Amino acid sequence: MNVSFYEKLWMWASxxxxxxFVTTILVGLAGSALQPPSHVETIDPTKVWSDGRFxxxxxTLTPDGATVVIxxxxxxxxxxxxxxxxxxxxxxRLTSADVTHGFSIVGTxxxxxxxxxxxxxxxxxxxxxxxxxxxxxxxxxxSHHLMSAKLIVEGAQP
Amino acid sequence: xxxxxxxxxEVPTASRAGPRFTEKLAQAHLWVAVLAFGIASAxxxxxxxxxxxxxxxxxxxxxxxxxxxxHGVLMALVFTTFFIMAFGYVVVSRTLSREPAPRVLxxxxxxxxxxxxxxxxxxxxxxxxxxxxxxxxxxxxxxxxYIGLALVVVGSWCWSAVMLLSYRAWRRANPDAPTxxxxxxxxxxxxxxxxxxVGVAAxxxxxxxxxxxxxxxxxxxxxxxxxxxxxxxxLVYFWLLPAYVIWYTLLPRVAGGKLFSDPLARLVxxxxxxxxxxxxFHHQFMDPGVSAGxxxxxxxxxxxxxxxxxxxxxxxxxSMEVGGRAKGATGLFDWIAKLPWRDPLFSSIALSMIxxxxxxxxxxxxxxxxxxxxxxxxxxxxxxxxxxxxxAVALTFMxxxxxLLPRLSGRELELGLLARVQPYLWFxxxxxxxISNHMxxxxxMPRRIYDASYGGSAAAxxxxxxxGISAVGGVFLFVSAGFFMLVMIGTALAGRRREPEPIxxxxxxxxxxxxxxxxxxxxxxxxxxxxxxxxxxAYPLWAHLRMARxxxxxxxxx
Numbered sequence: 001m002n003v004s005f006y007e008k009l010w011m012w013a014s015x016x017x018x019x020x021f022v023t024t025i026l027v028g029l030a031g032s033a034l035q036p037p038s039h040v041e042t043i044d045p046t047k048v049w050s051d052g053r054f055x056x057x058x059x060t061l062t063p064d065g066a067t068v069v070i071x072x073x074x075x076x077x078x079x080x081x082x083x084x085x086x087x088x089x090x091x092x093r094l095t096s097a098d099v100t101h102g103f104s105i106v107g108t109x110x111x112x113x114x115x116x117x118x119x120x121x122x123x124x125x126x127x128x129x130x131x132x133x134x135x136x137x138x139x140x141x142x143s144h145h146l147m148s149a150k151l152i153v154e155g156a157q158p
Numbered sequence: 159x160x161x162x163x164x165x166x167x168e169v170p171t172a173s174r175a176g177p178r179f180t181e182k183l184a185q186a187h188l189w190v191a192v193l194a195f196g197i198a199s200a201x202x203x204x205x206x207x208x209x210x211x212x213x214x215x216x217x218x219x220x221x222x223x224x225x226x227x228x229h230g231v232l233m234a235l236v237f238t239t240f241f242i243m244a245f246g247y248v249v250v251s252r253t254l255s256r257e258p259a260p261r262v263l264x265x266x267x268x269x270x271x272x273x274x275x276x277x278x279x280x281x282x283x284x285x286x287x288x289x290x291x292x293x294x295x296x297x298x299x300x301x302x303x304y305i306g307l308a309l310v311v312v313g314s315w316c317w318s319a320v321m322l323l324s325y326r327a328w329r330r331a332n333p334d335a336p337t338x339x340x341x342x343x344x345x346x347x348x349x350x351x352x353x354x355x356v357g358v359a360a361x362x363x364x365x366x367x368x369x370x371x372x373x374x375x376x377x378x379x380x381x382x383x384x385x386x387x388x389x390x391x392x393l394v395y396f397w398l399l400p401a402y403v404i405w406y407t408l409l410p411r412v413a414g415g416k417l418f419s420d421p422l423a424r425l426v427x428x429x430x431x432x433x434x435x436x437x438x439f440h441h442q443f444m445d446p447g448v449s450a451g452x453x454x455x456x457x458x459x460x461x462x463x464x465x466x467x468x469x470x471x472x473x474x475x476x477s478m479e480v481g482g483r484a485k486g487a488t489g490l491f492d493w494i495a496k497l498p499w500r501d502p503l504f505s506s507i508a509l510s511m512i513x514x515x516x517x518x519x520x521x522x523x524x525x526x527x528x529x530x531x532x533x534x535x536x537x538x539x540x541x542x543x544x545x546x547x548x549x550a551v552a553l554t555f556m557x558x559x560x561x562l563l564p565r566l567s568g569r570e571l572e573l574g575l576l577a578r579v580q581p582y583l584w585f586x587x588x589x590x591x592x593i594s595n596h597m598x599x600x601x602x603m604p605r606r607i608y609d610a611s612y613g614g615s616a617a618a619x620x621x622x623x624x625x626g627i628s629a630v631g632g633v634f635l636f637v638s639a640g641f642f643m644l645v646m647i648g649t650a651l652a653g654r655r656r657e658p659e660p661i662x663x664x665x666x667x668x669x670x671x672x673x674x675x676x677x678x679x680x681x682x683x684x685x686x687x688x689x690x691x692x693x694x695x696a697y698p699l700w701a702h703l704r705m706a707r708x709x710x711x712x713x714x715x716x
Contacts, residue, residue, distance in 0.1 A: 113445045
């Protein structure tokens with residue numbers, strides 16, 4: 001195949017750029033275990049309110065952090081206000097009582113889909129105390145744009 | 159063999175007594191595309207204004223979500239598919255020197271897809287299917303919505319069959335000739351589409367239709383998302399490949415130059431056949447129920463598919479430079495000024511390439527799951543895909559419509575000034591719209607929301623000025639779309655009749671390929687593509703089906 005010198009150069013450069021992209025991801029994976037977010041656990045979506053895993057909703061504080069259990073539904077989160085401590089790992093566990101929702105903590109990378117029949121789980125640390133807006137970012141019906149919650153990160157300093 | 163056999167050009171028309179079959183068929187498809195585009199553009203204006211929290215008459219949440227659904231379905235599924243079908247038939251007739259056949263199958267495909275479009279659109283407009291164009295269950299639309307979509311897909315399969323049968327007939331008559339480049343690209347498009355639509359057909363026929371008819375009580379939403387995104391990502395290449403065909407085979411001549419590299423263009427289309435499908439999990443990074451390891455595999459394949467687009471950026475730009483130099487440019491950059499910026503096909507493509515370059519960078523961000531967590535389902539995403547499908551594809555198709563309609567209808571382009579201005583308006587509008595949406599997305603604003611005020615929250619207040627810029631962009635885009643519609647309708651109704659100009663395909667700069675090569679071995683490429691799909695999907699799908707799962711009943715909160 002007859003390929004011009006400049007085009008060959010460009011192709012090598014493109015290949016190198018792609019390898020650089022992939023390397024950044026591999027470094028993140030190896031260095032700080034930065035995996036794609038994932039959790040595989042199922043639940044009967046018609047029985048979430050009586051399921052033992054979602055009986056104690058809200059934040060359960062532990063010495064080394066907190067677990068936050070939330071049910072998403074049209075068009076609210078249960079509970080709608082959550083308090084956690086700054087600088088400590090917080091594990092969120094969510095499921096949906098009806099359609100697919102989103103759970104996005106504005107101003108952070110705390111973000112997950114909430115799909116009925118499945119439990120979403122992720123762990124994060126909030127370093128900056130303050131009040132955060134939580135929004136549903138997956139269309140869930142007529143009042144989708146009203147579906148929000150408050151996350152209050154409490155720290156030593158206000 | 160003569161030179162004309164190897165790279166057939168426009169076939170001279172013997173008589174203009176009536177439109178020939180291809181002209182009639184292609185225009186029938188083109189008009190469905192154009193009308194769908196016009197309706198969808200009008201809806202888009204209202205959406206951009208609504209997100210800026212402007213109080214307009216008849217503005218309600220119900221109307222907003224209905225119109226987002228109609229905009230997505232009409233733009234992403236109807237406008238694109240019908241335009242691509244029209245263009246495919248033009249490529250068959252103008253590169254293979256034969257009319258698409260069998261004719262009955264071609265018309266069957268048209269009527270099936272049109273019936274499906276009317277059923278789906280009617281259901282949306284009646285308010286019974288505000289499920290958006292991604293229709294994620296357990297949001298449940300009226301069954302007619304899903305049945306209409308199935309008909310559109312079956313119609314497109316008829317088109318695919320006509321494309322492949324026409325090619326086979328040509329191949330039998332020309333066993334040693336290389337496939338003409340435009341046809342090569344369209345065959346790649348057909349193969350990508352056939353592989354992709356298996357997913358949406360399975361979701362639609364096995365899951366959605368029986369469930370919406372009440373034959374089964376529940377549905378697995380994650381399985382539906384896996385099948386949808388198995389389809390949803392190659393879908394973007396189904397849109398993009400015909401645009402690339404236009405860039406490679408029509409643009410160089412319009413720019414006054416030649417195609418910089420014919421073999422690399424062929425390689426690009428083959429790479430898309432191979433890599434389009436096994437990447438769907440990158441749309442599901444934030445989903446529960448899909449394991450991290452398989453998301454990782456799809457991440458790497460996603461980066462591989464950047465490569466053919468990098469080659470395209472070089473080859474197409476180099477072809478333009480050849481055009482500028484042919485007109486006497488000698489400096490490093492003065493060839494750019496010599497290009498035909500007043501030609502709407504040229505300016506559409508050149509501007510769409512600039513927008514696509516920005517969109518491509520955004521795409522690499524979305525594919526990196528760490529950064530994706532920040533932007534997932536935010537306005538960043540709508541900013542991104544309006545640069546890709548909304549510019550690289552839609553703007554190219556509009557430019558191509560200016561080029562094709564006079565050549566198919568035998569009427570001169572009417573309102574040429576509007577056609578000349580329109581691509582620039584689109585460019586400005588899209589810059590304003592996309593950049594502001596990327597920014598609000600980074601600030602956490604969700605996509606697809608009727609109103610962005612969140613009860614006066616401070617975080618939401620910070621988006622305010624930018625949603626205003628996005629709305630201004632929407633106004634520019636609406637005016638641009640209006641100009642396009644005026645030119646199209648004006649040409650059809652009032653364009654001066656004349657003998658149509660031929661469609662002139664680009665000639666390659668370097669010595670052209672004269673014999674059939676490995677690039678023409680479509681069965682082989684399809685087999686490897688299917689193998690990659692099996693590697694990427696067989697195990698995760700099997701593991702998913704084996705897992706203890708619970709179905710979801712349907713909800714229609716609209």
